[in-house]
Amino acid sequence: MATIDQTHTGALASETANIGANQNSNSLQRQQRLWGWIFLSPWLIGFVIFTAAPIIASFIFTFTQFNLSDGSITFIGLDNWRTLVSDPLTITSLGVTFKFALVAIPFWLIVPILIASLLNSKSVKGKPLLRTLFYLPYIVPAVSAIFIWQSVLNTQAGWINRILRLLGVQDPPAWLQNESWILIAFMIIGLWGIGNAMLTTLATMQGVPTELYEAAEVDGAGPLTRWRKITLPMISPVIFYNLVLLSIGVMNYFVVPYIVSRGTGQPGQSAYFFNMHLYKTAFAYGNMGYGATLAWVIFGICLLITVVLFATSRRWVYYSSGD
Amino acid sequence: MAAAANQSKAVNTAPFYSHQLRKFGIISILTLFAFMLVFLFLLPFANMALISVKTTDQITEGATGVIWPMEPITYTYDGDGDGDQDTYDLYIVPMPDGSTRQLALVQPGRQSSQFLDPSNPEAGLIAWEGNWRGLSRVTELHPHFENFQTAWDMLDFPKVFRNTLIIALTGMIGTLLSSICVAYAFARFPIPGKNIWFIILIGTIILPSQVTLIPTYAFFAKIGWTGTWLPLIVPHFFANAFNVFLLRQFFMTLPRELDEAAMIDGAGPFKVLTSVIIPQSWAAIIAVAMFHIIFAWNDYFNPLIYLLGQPDLLPISVAVQQFNFQYGPRPELVQATSLMAMVLPLVLFLFAQKVFMRGVVITGVEK
Numbered sequence: 001m002a003t004i005d006q007t008h009t010g011a012l013a014s015e016t017a018n019i020g021a022n023q024n025s026n027s028l029q030r031q032q033r034l035w036g037w038i039f040l041s042p043w044l045i046g047f048v049i050f051t052a053a054p055i056i057a058s059f060i061f062t063f064t065q066f067n068l069s070d071g072s073i074t075f076i077g078l079d080n081w082r083t084l085v086s087d088p089l090t091i092t093s094l095g096v097t098f099k100f101a102l103v104a105i106p107f108w109l110i111v112p113i114l115i116a117s118l119l120n121s122k123s124v125k126g127k128p129l130l131r132t133l134f135y136l137p138y139i140v141p142a143v144s145a146i147f148i149w150q151s152v153l154n155t156q157a158g159w160i161n162r163i164l165r166l167l168g169v170q171d172p173p174a175w176l177q178n179e180s181w182i183l184i185a186f187m188i189i190g191l192w193g194i195g196n197a198m199l200t201t202l203a204t205m206q207g208v209p210t211e212l213y214e215a216a217e218v219d220g221a222g223p224l225t226r227w228r229k230i231t232l233p234m235i236s237p238v239i240f241y242n243l244v245l246l247s248i249g250v251m252n253y254f255v256v257p258y259i260v261s262r263g264t265g266q267p268g269q270s271a272y273f274f275n276m277h278l279y280k281t282a283f284a285y286g287n288m289g290y291g292a293t294l295a296w297v298i299f300g301i302c303l304l305i306t307v308v309l310f311a312t313s314r315r316w317v318y319y320s321s322g323d
Numbered sequence: 324m325a326a327a328a329n330q331s332k333a334v335n336t337a338p339f340y341s342h343q344l345r346k347f348g349i350i351s352i353l354t355l356f357a358f359m360l361v362f363l364f365l366l367p368f369a370n371m372a373l374i375s376v377k378t379t380d381q382i383t384e385g386a387t388g389v390i391w392p393m394e395p396i397t398y399t400y401d402g403d404g405d406g407d408q409d410t411y412d413l414y415i416v417p418m419p420d421g422s423t424r425q426l427a428l429v430q431p432g433r434q435s436s437q438f439l440d441p442s443n444p445e446a447g448l449i450a451w452e453g454n455w456r457g458l459s460r461v462t463e464l465h466p467h468f469e470n471f472q473t474a475w476d477m478l479d480f481p482k483v484f485r486n487t488l489i490i491a492l493t494g495m496i497g498t499l500l501s502s503i504c505v506a507y508a509f510a511r512f513p514i515p516g517k518n519i520w521f522i523i524l525i526g527t528i529i530l531p532s533q534v535t536l537i538p539t540y541a542f543f544a545k546i547g548w549t550g551t552w553l554p555l556i557v558p559h560f561f562a563n564a565f566n567v568f569l570l571r572q573f574f575m576t577l578p579r580e581l582d583e584a585a586m587i588d589g590a591g592p593f594k595v596l597t598s599v600i601i602p603q604s605w606a607a608i609i610a611v612a613m614f615h616i617i618f619a620w621n622d623y624f625n626p627l628i629y630l631l632g633q634p635d636l637l638p639i640s641v642a643v644q645q646f647n648f649q650y651g652p653r654p655e656l657v658q659a660t661s662l663m664a665m666v667l668p669l670v671l672f673l674f675a676q677k678v679f680m681r682g683v684v685i686t687g688v689e690k
Contacts, residue, residue: 029513035592036512042501043524046561050539051527057538068544115360123346123353132676133361139672141621143640144661147647151374151658152367157388159370192367199680200687207688238688244529252531255623259644275533282537283628292537299534306529 055299061292068286080293090294092269093277096183100273101250104187108246109239112197116235117227119198120205131202138195146259149189150176176260179270186256186271197242201235208234233318240309240317247305251298254279274298375658376466382654394465398427398441411439413461416451431455467655474659478646487638490555490626491619497560498615499608505562506570507596511582528564540628552636554629555622559615566611569686573607574600610682613675617668639664 037044062081065074084090115134119127137145152158153175161172175185208231216226257271258279265272275298282291370390374382377392398411411427416438418424429448430437436455437448474480508514509521543554577600585599601608623640630636637645643664647657672679 032513033515036508036514036517039504039508039512039592040514040520042560043505043562043567044520046501046558047523047527050558050561051530051535054535054538054542057541058534058536061537066541068541071545118353118357118360121353123350124357125350125354126358130357130361131680132673133365135676135680136365136669136672137367139617139668140665141640141668143621143623143644144665147643147657147661148367148371151654152370157382157384159366159390162390192364196683196687199683203684203688241687248529248531252533262648278533279628282540283631288537288541295531295533295537298531302529302531 058292058295061289062296064289066287066289066292068288073289076289080290083290084293084297089269089272089277090274090297093265093272093274094297096265096270096272097250097253097274100183100186100253101247103183104190105243105246105250107187108190108194108197109243111191112194112242113201113235113239115194115198116201116205117231119202120231131199134198135195137192140192142255143259145192146189146256149185149192150260153185153188177267179268182260182267182270186260189256197238200242201238204235204238205231236317237319240313244306244309247309248302251275251302251305371658371662375470375655375662376468377470377655378467379653379655389462391464392466393462395460395462398439400427400439400441400444413441414438414455414458415461416458425461426451428455428458470655470659471663474646474656474663477650477656478642478660480663482635483637483639483642486552486636486642487620487640490552490638491616493552493556494559494619495612495615497556498563498566499612501560501562502566502570502611503596503601503608505567506574507600509567509571510574511579512592524564524567543629549629550631550633550636551629555619555625555638565686566614569611569682570604570607572685573604577603606678607682607685609675610678613671613679614682616671620664620668 065076155174164172173181175181254275261271278294416426426438435452626641643660
């Protein structure tokens with residue numbers, strides 16, 4: 001974020017300098033501004049219609065009983081918020097979502113870093129091909145990926161369990177039917193989407209000045225030390241960015257559990273994610289008022305996560321001041 | 324003497340050789356490891372491909388079934404001499420002398436059976452002692468590529484493909500037109516509060532879409548757009564943070580001198596955009612176009628809610644999911660449709676991977 005500000009003020013300063021040199025600076029600048037607003041207007045209008053107004057509207061909806069089928073809206077004060085606290089499905093689905101965050105985010109964060117480190121190594125040949133191949137599954141549409149993985153994770157004929165049996169595992173898990181394995185199975189499915197994180201991490205690693213490594217080598221630092229003391233701090237902004245996106249992604253997690261459990265959240269309620277609760281409330285039962293309340297819970301949690309992450313980022317995210 | 328000579332030779336050359344050897348060893352091991360890893364990572368593709376050309380029966384064999392699409396083969400011959408051709412199953416038969424032969428089962432029996440040698444049928448029946456049920460069939464590789472045709476017809480793939488293409492391409496035009504204009508505004512014009520607008524724009528990336536979902540849905544329902552493609556297309560005519568960011572970063576690298584030269588020649592801001600900025604920015608524009616097509620191909624949630632009850636309008640994501648829920652007991656069709664659904668995005672990506680990956684890097688790294 002810091003870089004944006006800097007380049008911006010730079011651009012602004014040169015712009016004003018350019019224009020200041022002009023004789024008709026005032027009218028030209030006014031004209032330039034007008035054009036600026038004109039070109040900006042698609043986003044400004046869209047922002048008002050599709051972002052700002054809906055955020056406010058959904059907050060107002062939380063105080064209403066709003067049924068879409070007959071269009072009736074009645075104000076019910078804080079009833080939705082009271083329901084929220086006593087709704088057992090809210091507690092369950094929040095629990096599932098948080099549990100999944102703990103299971104999945106570490107893997108989704110660390111695996112791309114490890115693969116990027118491998119691909120950044122001087123001792124690996126065929127890097128462009130490897131990079132493309134590791135990226136490839138990211139392009140696969142989610143629906144396809146889910147059906148592919150359902151087959152691979154099949155208890156009987158699935159390849160994972162065939163391999164596990166070959167390795168001597170007597171009773172390999174029923175990944176997608178077992179409450180204690182399903183979140184791990186979702187995490188594994190999600191590993192197919194590490195392409196973006198891997199690519200951005202790798203690009204950042206390749207941008208680390210080689211002098212840093214050379215200097216460290218002269219000082220006697222081994223490969224692991226160099227990785228820990230140079231690579232890791234230098235890629236920390238990307239790690240931070242990925243962590244923010246992952247946290248919000250988990251709060252919005254929907255397609256995989258919805259398709260795998262056929263919309264039920266089964267086995268038990270182990271795959272009943274918060275966002276599925278929202279979908280069912282708003283679109284299956286048509287209870288838009290309470291649905292908006294659940295949406296605001298997601299919004300609030302995401303806001304909280306972002307604020308906490310940004311607040312702690314000063315301690316562990318390294319922003320080079322050079323650019 | 325010899326030992327001493329050896330030693331001195333070793334002292335002279337060993338450091339060089341062993342260093343080279345060690346380096347070569349590390350390269351081989353790490354490269355091998357990386358390729359094994361990527362092989363495992365991509366193994367599900369092979370699983371999908373193999374299942375998609377099997378028959379339902381082969382798949383339901385479960386844990387004991389072979390992974391290849393193997394089909395038992397038969398032998399056709401007039402075995403009983405009645406003038407009609409008869410079909411016999413081929414078995415792998417262990418012979419008393421310890422060898423095994425591939426024989427056609429003519430007369431099954433509990434204690435002994437009569438076989439025929441397909442390579443020498445004139446020799447007549449061969450009696451074999453033992454229970455034929457314990458024998459295994461002779462199989463050959465036989466991929467059922469017609470599964471794709473079946474899935475294609477059952478899903479009405481041309482219709483689904485057309486729906487997805489219309490949604491993706493019109494949305495793509497919308498996001499290109501709007502994002503280019505907005506990026507141009509951010510890259511070149513002195514707008515009051517530009518920094519703040521830009522931070523708000525970037526902030527929308529981390530805004531969970533759920534918080535705007537219900538009012539947006541209610542709005543589209545109110546104006547009668549639910550059950551049409553419009554909610555999947557029209558919002559893209561109002562720019563998107565990722566695309567604006569990518570294009571703006573690209574535009575900022577373009578030298579201003581060319582803009583100024585065009586302006587001196589009397590070009591207005593629109594003319595500068597279309598004749599100076601855009602011709603220099605094809606790499607970024609193609610990347611944005613591809614991002615959108617792949618997004619639209621993949622988008623599941625929006626068509627799910629907006630096209631409820633409109634089976635004829637469904638794009639590929641929801642259509643494939645609904646088809647596969649209906650035909651779950653036929654896993655070969657499930658895998659065949661999954662494969663067909665990913666072909667276009669994968670081909671697009673492979674053709675333009677350089678432009679695409681650079682776009683990913685710009686949007687992912689520079690923030």
